[in-house]
Amino acid sequence: MHAPSPPAFPQIWRNPTLKIVVCMKETPSTEVPKSLGADMRLVRNPSDTIINPFDEYTIEEGLRQQEKLGGDVIILTMGPGTTNDPMRRALAMGATSGVLVSDPALAGSDAVATGRVLAAALKKLEADLVLFGQSSADAYGGIVPSITAEFMGMPLLSYATKVEVAGNNVTIEREAEVGYTTATAPLPALVSVAKAINNNPRYPSMKGIMTAKKKPIETWTLADLGLDAAQVGAGAAKERVTGATPVSTQRRREIYNGSAGAAQRIFEFLVENKII
Amino acid sequence: MTNDIWAVADIEGGKLKSISLQLASKAAQLAAALGGQSAAVALGKGAQEAAAALGATGVNAVLVSDDAVYDAYLAQPATDVLAQLIQQRQPKAVLLPATVTGRDVAGRLAARLGLGVEYNVTAADVADGEIAMVVPAFGGQLNVNATFAGDGTRLIVARQNAFAITKTGSGATTETIPAPAAPANGAKVSGPFGTEGATEEGHMTTVNGHPQYVPPPSRSNVEEAAIIVSGGRGVGGPEGFADLDALAKALGGAVGSSRPVTDDEWLPHHHHIGQTGRTVKPELYIACGISGAVQHQAGMQTSKYIIAINKDKDAPIFTFCDLGVVGDLKVVIPELTKLVEDYKASH
Numbered sequence: 001m002h003a004p005s006p007p008a009f010p011q012i013w014r015n016p017t018l019k020i021v022v023c024m025k026e027t028p029s030t031e032v033p034k035s036l037g038a039d040m041r042l043v044r045n046p047s048d049t050i051i052n053p054f055d056e057y058t059i060e061e062g063l064r065q066q067e068k069l070g071g072d073v074i075i076l077t078m079g080p081g082t083t084n085d086p087m088r089r090a091l092a093m094g095a096t097s098g099v100l101v102s103d104p105a106l107a108g109s110d111a112v113a114t115g116r117v118l119a120a121a122l123k124k125l126e127a128d129l130v131l132f133g134q135s136s137a138d139a140y141g142g143i144v145p146s147i148t149a150e151f152m153g154m155p156l157l158s159y160a161t162k163v164e165v166a167g168n169n170v171t172i173e174r175e176a177e178v179g180y181t182t183a184t185a186p187l188p189a190l191v192s193v194a195k196a197i198n199n200n201p202r203y204p205s206m207k208g209i210m211t212a213k214k215k216p217i218e219t220w221t222l223a224d225l226g227l228d229a230a231q232v233g234a235g236a237a238k239e240r241v242t243g244a245t246p247v248s249t250q251r252r253r254e255i256y257n258g259s260a261g262a263a264q265r266i267f268e269f270l271v272e273n274k275i276i
Numbered sequence: 277m278t279n280d281i282w283a284v285a286d287i288e289g290g291k292l293k294s295i296s297l298q299l300a301s302k303a304a305q306l307a308a309a310l311g312g313q314s315a316a317v318a319l320g321k322g323a324q325e326a327a328a329a330l331g332a333t334g335v336n337a338v339l340v341s342d343d344a345v346y347d348a349y350l351a352q353p354a355t356d357v358l359a360q361l362i363q364q365r366q367p368k369a370v371l372l373p374a375t376v377t378g379r380d381v382a383g384r385l386a387a388r389l390g391l392g393v394e395y396n397v398t399a400a401d402v403a404d405g406e407i408a409m410v411v412p413a414f415g416g417q418l419n420v421n422a423t424f425a426g427d428g429t430r431l432i433v434a435r436q437n438a439f440a441i442t443k444t445g446s447g448a449t450t451e452t453i454p455a456p457a458a459p460a461n462g463a464k465v466s467g468p469f470g471t472e473g474a475t476e477e478g479h480m481t482t483v484n485g486h487p488q489y490v491p492p493p494s495r496s497n498v499e500e501a502a503i504i505v506s507g508g509r510g511v512g513g514p515e516g517f518a519d520l521d522a523l524a525k526a527l528g529g530a531v532g533s534s535r536p537v538t539d540d541e542w543l544p545h546h547h548h549i550g551q552t553g554r555t556v557k558p559e560l561y562i563a564c565g566i567s568g569a570v571q572h573q574a575g576m577q578t579s580k581y582i583i584a585i586n587k588d589k590d591a592p593i594f595t596f597c598d599l600g601v602v603g604d605l606k607v608v609i610p611e612l613t614k615l616v617e618d619y620k621a622s623h
C-alpha cells in the first residue's frame with residue numbers, strides 16, 4: 001500500500017520587502033549551576049547570557065529563507081538586554097537588524113505577558129513570517145509561540161522540520177509517530193522550528209562579526225508598543241512560585257555482580273519503583 | 277468558578293495516547309479532593325472509541341466530538357470549543373498533555389481567556405483548597421513549587437508519566453459536544469506521508485555500505501519516550517540492537533545509543549544521545565554496554581532512574597546509576613525481556 005505523495009511546492013517567490021522576524025530569547029548558559037533569589041526569580045549573571053540554543057536553528061532557518069526569498073531578517077528579543085551579546089551574535093550570523101523590547105515593568109513576566117509583548121512588537125514590525133524556536137532551554141515551555149499566535153489572531157505551524165514558502169502560503173513538515181504530516185497556512189503566519197530540523201546553524205564569520213557592529217538595534221519600551229504596565233510583569237502573572245529545592249544528583253548505586261539472576265533483580269527494581 | 281477538574285485527551289492518528297489516561301486519573305483525584313466533578317475531553321478521530329477507556333479512570337463524564345475539523349486543522353478548532361466550554365462551565369482547572377498539540381492549545385486558551393498556565397508540571401495535589409504543583413527548572417537542577425493566584429480556570433500542562441493511571445471502572449456519562457466552524461486562516465493539515473517504508477517491526481538495512489538496524493518509528497523518538505533502552509559499543513554491532521529493541525518493545529519504550537553507535541551507522545542518527553546528540557529525560561534509562569563518558573552523561577543524567585549493564589566493574593557509568601549490573605548484556609537483556617513480557621501478559 002502506498003501513501004499519497006506530499007504536494008509539490010510551486011515556483012519560488014522572491015519578495016524584496018518580505019519581513020522575516022526571528023523571535024530569539026536570551027537565556028542563561030546551561031553550563032552554570034542555577035539558583036533562585038529571595039524574590040523567587042533566577043539569579044542572573046549577565047556575563048553568562050547566550051542565544052537560547054534552540055533559537056540558533058531558528059536564526060539559521062530565517063537566513064536560509066531570506067537567501068531563497070529575499071527580504072530582511074529581523075531579530076526580536078524581549079529581555080533585560082544587559083550585554084546585547086546574543087543579539088550581536090545573531091546579527092553576525094547574518095540577520096539584518098535587531099529589536100530589543102526592554103522595560104523595567106517587564107521584570108517577572110510570565111509566558112502570557114511575553115506573548116502579549118512579542119505580539120505587539122510583531123504587529124508594529126508588520127512581520128510576514130515569524131519564526132520561533134521549539135522551546136527555551138531554561139524553562140522548556142514551548143508555549144510562547146502559541147500564546148503569541150493567539151494574540152495576533154494568526155495560524156501557528158508548530159514543530160517544523162522543514163519550512164517552505166510558496167506564493168502566499170507557508171507549508172511545514174512535522175514528524176509524526178509514523179512518517180510525517182504537513183500543515184499549510186496563509187501568510188502572515190508563525191512557525192516554530194523543531195531542533196530536529198538539524199540545519200547546522202552557521203558560525204559568525206570574521207566579516208560577519210565586523211559588519212554586525214554597525215547593524216542597527218532598536219530598543220522599544222512598553223510605551224512604544226502601546227502596552228500598559230499592568231498587563232505585564234510580575235504583577236500580571238497568575239502563577240506563583242512558593243519554593244524550590246535542588247534536585248539531588250546522588251543516586252542509589254546498588255551494584256549487582258554477575259549475569260546470573262541479574263535480570264530478575266532488574267525486573268524487581270522495575271516493579272518496586274512502579275515503572276511497570 | 278466551580279471545583280470541577282477536566283483533562284484534555286491526546287489522540288494521534290485515531291489512537292488514544294497513554295498520557296490521556298494519566299491526566300484523566302489525576303482529574304478524577306483532584307476533583308474528589310476538592311468536592312467537584314471531573315471530566316475528560318476527547319476531540320477528533322477516535323474520540324468516541326476513547327470514551328470507555330477514559331471513563332474507566334474514574335472521571336464523572338467524558339465530553340466527546342469526533343468531528344473531522346479537529347484533525348483537519350492544527351490547534352485552532354480545539355481551542356475554539358474548549359474556550360467556549362470553559363467560559364460556560366467554569367472548571368477550576370484543566371489538565372493538558374505536554375505534547376506539541378497540548379501546548380499549542382494551552383497557550384491559545386491562556387491568551388484568549390486571560391488564564392494562568394503552568395507547564396511541564398510533574399506533580400499536582402490539593403493543598404488548602406488550591407492546586408499545588410511541582411515543576412522542574414533549569415535543566416532539572418531545581419524542583420520549583422508553584423501554585424496559582426486570583427480567579428479564573430487554571431491551565432496545567434503536565435508531562436508524560438507525571439501521574440499514575442487509576443482504574444475504578446465506574447460508569448462515566450458521555451456527552452457529545454458541538455464542533456466549531458473551520459478557522460478562516462487556519463493551519464490546514466495533510467498527511468501522514470512517508471509511511472511507505474515504515475514497518476511495525478525493526479529490521480536490518482544497509483546505509484553507505486554498512487549494515488544498520490532500524491527500529492520501528494514507534495520506538496524511535498527518544499525525546500518523547502518515558503523509557504529508553506540505550507546501547508553502546510558493547511552491544512557489538514547492529515544485529516545486537518534487535519535484542520535491545522525487543523526489550524524496548526516489551527517496556528513500551530524507545531531505543532537510544534551512544535555516539536560511536538551512530539557514527540558507525542549501527543543505528544540511524546536520531547537515536548544518538550549526549551552532548552552532541554539528543555537530550556533525554558525519561559523515567560527510566562537502561563544503559564547497555566555504554567561506558568558512561570561525560571559527553572554521554574550530559575544527555576541523560578536527569579533521567580529519573582538509571583540502570584546500567586556493563587561487563588567492566590570500573591566503567592564510569594556505575595558511578596551515576598541507581599542499579600548497576602556487572603554482567604553480560606547478551607545474557608541479561610533477553611532474560612529481562614522475557615520477565616517483562618510475562619509480567620505484562622498477566623497484569
Ligand SMILES: Cc1cc2nc3c(=O)[nH]c(=O)nc-3n(C[C@H](O)[C@H](O)[C@H](O)COP(=O)(O)OP(=O)(O)OC[C@H]3O[C@@H](n4cnc5c(N)ncnc54)[C@H](O)[C@@H]3O)c2cc1C
Nearest residue numbers: 508509510534535550551552565566567571572586587605
Ligand atoms: C566533543 C565530543 C563530543 C562527544 N559527544 C558524545 C555524545 O553526544 N554522546 C556519546 O555517547 N558520546 C559522545 N562522545 C564520545 C564519548 O567520549 C565516548 O567515546 C563514547 O560515549 C563511548 O561510547 P560507548 O560507551 O558506547 O563505548 P565504549 O566507551 O567503548 O564502551 C563500551 C562499553 O561496553 C562494555 N561492554 C562490552 N561488551 C559488553 C557486554 N557483552 N556486556 C556488557 N557490557 C559490555 C565495555 O565494558 C565498555 O564499558 C563525544 C566525544 C567528544 C570528544
Ligand SMILES: Nc1ncnc2c1ncn2[C@@H]1O[C@H](COP(=O)(O)O)[C@@H](O)[C@H]1O
Nearest residue numbers: 023024078132133135136141142143144
Ligand atoms: N523573551 C523572549 N523574547 C523573544 N522570543 C522569545 C522569548 N521567550 C520565548 N521566545 C520565543 O519562544 C520560543 C519558545 O519559548 P518558550 O515558550 O519559553 O519555551 C523560543 O524559542 C523563542 O523563539
